[in-house]
Amino acid sequence: MEKKNLTKYLLSMILAIIVIVVLNFVLDNYKIRILNLCFIYIVLGLSLNLIYGFTGLFSLGHAGFMAIGAYTVAILTMTQETKQMTYYMEPMVPFLESLNTPFIVAVLAGGLMAALFGFLIGAPVLKLTDDYLAIATLGFSEIIRIVIINMQSITNGALGLKGIPQKTNKAIVDFMNDAFGLGLRPSINLLWAGVTAVITIAFIYLLIESSYGKAFKAIREDEIAARSMGINLFKHKVLSFTIGSFFAGVGGGLLAVSLGTIDPTLFKFSLTWNIILIVVLGGMGNIKGSIVSACIVTIAMEALRFLDEPLNLGFMVTEAMPGLRMVVFSIILMAAVIYKKDDSSIKSTLEKVRGRYAKN
Amino acid sequence: MSIQEFLQHLANGTSLGSLYALLAIGYTLVYGILRLINFAHGEIFMLGAYIAYYGLTLTSLPWFVVFVLASVFTGIIGVTLERLAYKPLRNSPKITNLISAIGASFLFQNLAIMLFSGRPKAFPSPDVLTGVIYIGGVSVNIISLIIPVVTVVLLIILNTVIKKTKTGMAMRALSKDYEAASLMGIDINLVISFTFFIGSFLAAVGGIMWGIKYPQLIPIMGVMPGLKCFIAAVIGGIGNITGAVLGGFILGLGEIMLIAFLPTLTGYRDAFAFVLLIIILLIKPTGLLGEKTAEKV
Numbered sequence: 323m324e325k326k327n328l329t330k331y332l333l334s335m336i337l338a339i340i341v342i343v344v345l346n347f348v349l350d351n352y353k354i355r356i357l358n359l360c361f362i363y364i365v366l367g368l369s370l371n372l373i374y375g376f377t378g379l380f381s382l383g384h385a386g387f388m389a390i391g392a393y394t395v396a397i398l399t400m401t402q403e404t405k406q407m408t409y410y411m412e413p414m415v416p417f418l419e420s421l422n423t424p425f426i427v428a429v430l431a432g433g434l435m436a437a438l439f440g441f442l443i444g445a446p447v448l449k450l451t452d453d454y455l456a457i458a459t460l461g462f463s464e465i466i467r468i469v470i471i472n473m474q475s476i477t478n479g480a481l482g483l484k485g486i487p488q489k490t491n492k493a494i495v496d497f498m499n500d501a502f503g504l505g506l507r508p509s510i511n512l513l514w515a516g517v518t519a520v521i522t523i524a525f526i527y528l529l530i531e532s533s534y535g536k537a538f539k540a541i542r543e544d545e546i547a548a549r550s551m552g553i554n555l556f557k558h559k560v561l562s563f564t565i566g567s568f569f570a571g572v573g574g575g576l577l578a579v580s581l582g583t584i585d586p587t588l589f590k591f592s593l594t595w596n597i598i599l600i601v602v603l604g605g606m607g608n609i610k611g612s613i614v615s616a617c618i619v620t621i622a623m624e625a626l627r628f629l630d631e632p633l634n635l636g637f638m639v640t641e642a643m644p645g646l647r648m649v650v651f652s653i654i655l656m657a658a659v660i661y662k663k664d665d666s667s668i669k670s671t672l673e674k675v676r677g678r679y680a681k682n
Numbered sequence: 683m684s685i686q687e688f689l690q691h692l693a694n695g696t697s698l699g700s701l702y703a704l705l706a707i708g709y710t711l712v713y714g715i716l717r718l719i720n721f722a723h724g725e726i727f728m729l730g731a732y733i734a735y736y737g738l739t740l741t742s743l744p745w746f747v748v749f750v751l752a753s754v755f756t757g758i759i760g761v762t763l764e765r766l767a768y769k770p771l772r773n774s775p776k777i778t779n780l781i782s783a784i785g786a787s788f789l790f791q792n793l794a795i796m797l798f799s800g801r802p803k804a805f806p807s808p809d810v811l812t813g814v815i816y817i818g819g820v821s822v823n824i825i826s827l828i829i830p831v832v833t834v835v836l837l838i839i840l841n842t843v844i845k846k847t848k849t850g851m852a853m854r855a856l857s858k859d860y861e862a863a864s865l866m867g868i869d870i871n872l873v874i875s876f877t878f879f880i881g882s883f884l885a886a887v888g889g890i891m892w893g894i895k896y897p898q899l900i901p902i903m904g905v906m907p908g909l910k911c912f913i914a915a916v917i918g919g920i921g922n923i924t925g926a927v928l929g930g931f932i933l934g935l936g937e938i939m940l941i942a943f944l945p946t947l948t949g950y951r952d953a954f955a956f957v958l959l960i961i962i963l964l965i966k967p968t969g970l971l972g973e974k975t976a977e978k979v
Contacts, residue, residue, distance in 0.1 A: 380777050380780070446960075446964055447960070447963070447964070450963055450967065452776055452777065453717075453718075453719050453776065453777075453780055454916075454963060454967060456719075456777075456780060457719065457912065457913075457916065457959065458959065458960055458963050460909070461913070461956035461957075461959050461960055462956070462960070464909070464952065464953070464956050465953050465956050465957065468949070468950060468952055468953040469950075469953070471949065472949040472950060591905075592788065595784060595785075595788060598781065598784070602781055643796055644795075644796070644799075644800075645792055645795040645796030645800070646796055648788075648792035648795070648796075649789070649792045649793055649796050651792075652785065652788050652789040652792050653789060655785055656767065656782065656785045656786065656789055659778070659781055659782050659785055660767065660770050660771060660782060
């Protein structure tokens with residue numbers, strides 16, 4: 323990459339982080355929570371986009387890697403007292419019970435753990451193609467979930483983990499209130515997820531620009547052609563899958579911290595589906611698209627919440643229909659998938675629509 | 683383990699295997715023609731059971747009429763699903779179709795949660811089918827004996843339809859070579875609709891019998907059986923009907939026997955199918971009875 327470009331990207335990264343810090347003080351708690359989720363879904367969306375969008379490996383196992391990351395982070399950050407209280411069915415393994423690491427170490431460990439499993443799973447199954455790969459990765463994701471349910475003394479089984487310490491900016495806010503007499507209220511510290519998202523974007527961007535990224539895209543376009551050009555299919559597929567799993571683990575860990583509670587049902591297939599949608603709606607192999615669609619999907623899930631309550635249609639008030647939100651959400655997304663048909667991004671779809679109106 | 687216990691497990695395994703076989707056929711038929719994993723097939727199975735539930739509780743029709751009507755109606759839902767969710771995408775990449783199928787599956791689940799509520803419903807099984815009989819000291823649910831019989835009868839009918847009728851021939855032609863078949867004047871849309879009808883009909887029959895055997899309906903009841911039956915189809919060799927039946931029985935019997943012989947692994951019951959899938963995919967990706975196809979450049 324050219325030097326000029328590099329400074330430009332470094333500057334925009336710093337700018338993004340400054341914006342995040344400012345938003346952290348300006349927005350109210352509810353909005354900060356949603357923004358935090360947006361950042362996490364950006365990390366997750368990009369990690370799957372690397373595997374599916376850029377390398378063309380249709381993996382349905384994302385929730386499994388997220389679960390590994392989430393459980394690793396939860397176990398490493400929870401305090402010993404909380405663990406003793408949570409593991410009441412069966413005491414935790416003593417070594418893990420006393421284990422406690424700083425947050426950043428835990429998140430990295432979560433990512434590495436997921437990457438390790440990604441490597442172990444990827445190495446045998448990545449020779450499969452298309453829907454066979456999809457179903458095999460889905461199988462592994464389910465196996466991971468079932469193993470988590472059954473490892474009572476490590477993961478607390480079906481009961482899940484509660485009391486994962488949240489990352490708040492209380493210390494900074496207290497300090498600023500004392501120093502400047504401001505009336506700020508503490509909230510979630512957006513910087514953790516925000517900076518992770520910025521780093522992920524930068525990393526994926528650089529990776530895609532490198533020779534590795536070019537090889538990934540070549541594999542996506544045509545495996546046989548790529549192989550005949552001397553690209554080592556196996557090496558690149560496993561590499562892409564492992565890196566993607568790493569970020570899935572990191573995203574899962576952040577998700578665990580932001581939710582505060584995790585249990586095996588959270589990591590069902592529907593979680594993978596949300597992330598596939600982010601990638602599909604944003605456009606395969608489109609980084610900006612994934613970022614935008616991660617935010618849209620996260621915000622839409624919150625914004626459509628009113629549908630589950632009694633609706634005031636102006637002339638009448640309907641009864642509350644729990645579940646209507648998810649139905650509407652699924653219909654919108656199905657319509658988007660069928661309407662888009664090809665792998666176009668949101669942007670090109672918008673252009674198409676605009677072109678149609680411009681003509682008439 | 684006494685011989686009585688073993689026979690009891692065998693009966694359970696056979697009936698579970700029959701149910702899996704019924705569902706697996708739907709996957710294999712659709713995959714054979716469209717090369718699509720119909721992810722929503724498990725939800726069709728769930729809808730079949732729910733429609734029969736409402737037929738039994740809201741109407742006063744005799745149960746066998748309700749069961750037949752519910753299965754036909756579910757078949758029509760299957761055809762509609764294909765028209766709305768898969769037909770517009772027929773020339774799109776394979777994965778787009780798969781995504782649409784997963785989307786349809788979630789849409790059905792959410793619709794079911796909204797319409798039928800997420801709370802479990804007890805299936806009002808007709809009394810004739812719920813009894814227990816004793817054969818040589820082995821107590822067996824009547825339904826566990828009926829399920830394999832119904833399955834075998836349906837399989838014989840299906841086999842005749844596919845081997846002897848014109849539509850069956852068209853189905854076989856489509857699965858051999860889609861392009862060439864369409865050039866020979868076969869009405870593709872009709873054949874595909876027919877395939878979806880048969881698949882969904884069989885899934886509904888499976889769903890209803892599942893409801894009688896395990897009398898609790900929940901909107902997500904189709905997810906696990908759906909996944910497992912796809913696995914059954916893959917184990918047998920996807921696209922091959924005999925293979926699907928074989929896979930269904932291997933999975934059903936294997937699952938029950940695993941718990942019977944190794945009770946400590948009960949928690950891993952659902953993992954059994956997935957482990958088997960991965961082993962099969964790694965050793966023989968075309969399945970036990972699948973034909974080997976070479977990748978053409």
